[in-house]
Amino acid sequence: MKKVLLTGGAGFIAHHVIRHFLKNTDWEIVSLDRLDYSGNLNRIADMMNEFDFKDQKRVRIVYHDLRAEVNQMLSADLGQFDYILHLAASSHVDRSIDNPMEFVQDNVVATCNILNFARFQKNLERFIYFSTDEVFGPAPLGVNYKERDRYNSTNPYSATKAGGEELAVAFENSYHMPIYITHTMNVFGERQHPEKYIPMTIRNVRDDKLVTIHSDETRTTPGSRHYIHASDVADGCLFLLNNPNKVQELPNDFGGAKCPKFNLVGPVEWNNLELAQKIARAQNKELKYRLVDFHSSRPGHDLRYALDGDLMQNIGWKPKVSPDERINQVVSWTLDNVRWLNL
Numbered sequence: 001m002k003k004v005l006l007t008g009g010a011g012f013i014a015h016h017v018i019r020h021f022l023k024n025t026d027w028e029i030v031s032l033d034r035l036d037y038s039g040n041l042n043r044i045a046d047m048m049n050e051f052d053f054k055d056q057k058r059v060r061i062v063y064h065d066l067r068a069e070v071n072q073m074l075s076a077d078l079g080q081f082d083y084i085l086h087l088a089a090s091s092h093v094d095r096s097i098d099n100p101m102e103f104v105q106d107n108v109v110a111t112c113n114i115l116n117f118a119r120f121q122k123n124l125e126r127f128i129y130f131s132t133d134e135v136f137g138p139a140p141l142g143v144n145y146k147e148r149d150r151y152n153s154t155n156p157y158s159a160t161k162a163g164g165e166e167l168a169v170a171f172e173n174s175y176h177m178p179i180y181i182t183h184t185m186n187v188f189g190e191r192q193h194p195e196k197y198i199p200m201t202i203r204n205v206r207d208d209k210l211v212t213i214h215s216d217e218t219r220t221t222p223g224s225r226h227y228i229h230a231s232d233v234a235d236g237c238l239f240l241l242n243n244p245n246k247v248q249e250l251p252n253d254f255g256g257a258k259c260p261k262f263n264l265v266g267p268v269e270w271n272n273l274e275l276a277q278k279i280a281r282a283q284n285k286e287l288k289y290r291l292v293d294f295h296s297s298r299p300g301h302d303l304r305y306a307l308d309g310d311l312m313q314n315i316g317w318k319p320k321v322s323p324d325e326r327i328n329q330v331v332s333w334t335l336d337n338v339r340w341l342n343l
């Protein structure tokens with residue numbers, strides 16, 4: 001039986017990864033998290049209600065703040081892993097603008113600490129570093145960034161994620177570790193932090209409040225993103241872990257650069273207004289909204305991000321459920337589980 005370590009397991013995406021792995025593998029899962037404002041053990045507890053006692057016993061929770069090294073005692077307690085997925089991070093852009101050093105600690109120093117732990121694993125088959133579309137910066141209309149395009153951070157969050165990414169590349173080069181990097185963007189799903197756009201819009205529509213839509217300076221073009229459900233991100237990761245042969249067959253046309261990178265991206269691009277309209281329709285409600293100039297309200301944010309998902313498609317993976325179906329599923333689930341909308 002394989003053993004997998006998920007850092008940031010009490011976070012939004014990682015708890016969906018735990019769920020997906022419980023459903024689709026017989027692996028033992030360890031979650032390592034420091035439980036900050038965005039980490040919530042109740043996520044795991046709530047999600048685990050779906051599973052019987054035998055499956056619940058496959059998950060172990062460990063407390064650790066990765067700003068500190070994984071010392072000998074913790075390392076002995078954690079043991080050996082086949083896979084390590086590093087999702088723990090500080091990820092709120094506005095907070096990174098207020099306090100960049102906190103993000104260096106959580107996203108660069110913490111990444112070095114978990115890579116150092118991984119370095120001394122005896123039979124590690126794969127380490128996956130979770131990066132973001134934001135490392136590429138704003139995407140002009142018509143441009144969807146590929147895995148090896150240039151980076152252009154527009155806020156400290158993106159820069160620290162890019163820093164963590166380069167450490168992962170360096171560890172593969174220096175210590176020949178089996179590392180992949182994923183770039184994902186605008187992940188949504190059940191139990192997402194209520195400060196995020198989709199849960200916030202579900203709440204505002206439910207309460208007949210005005211929804212604020214970020215747009216360009218003329219307040220005519222709303223910002224846009226590719227959205228992907230967290231279960232689909234988990235499914236893409238599982239595909240990568242289960243199919244190393246497909247990755248090995250890929251031509252290396254990046255001037256010899258190591259450390260394969262994969263964009264895990266939703267199939268369609270929606271603008272913020274379209275998405276809010278979908279959320280309102282799913283509730284049979286009218287959308288009340290106003291467009292606001294995002295530049296003046298949210299410095300460091302970009303109007304459009306976009307990734308190209310062709311590489312994953314070429315090796316045989318794409319999300320199995322349509323984004324429209326996923327939105328309806330999340331709206332309906334959230335309205336039945338309103339404790340997850342409380343701030």
Ligand SMILES: NC(=O)c1ccc[n+]([C@@H]2O[C@H](COP(=O)([O-])OP(=O)(O)OC[C@H]3O[C@@H](n4cnc5c(N)ncnc54)[C@H](O)[C@@H]3O)[C@@H](O)[C@H]2O)c1
Binds near residue numbers: 090131132183
């Ligand atoms: N949510 C998105 O749309 C999105 C998009 C692209 C990339 N990502 C990346 O995916 C990963 C997960 O994102 P998320 O939205 O689930 O984040 P999240 O904020 O919900 O979860 C992050 C978790 O990491 C933990 N954590 C933070 N710093 C830590 C530290 N120093 N030591 C131990 N634990 C720590 C937190 O307690 C939390 O449980 C992050 O690496 C993020 O950069 C997310």
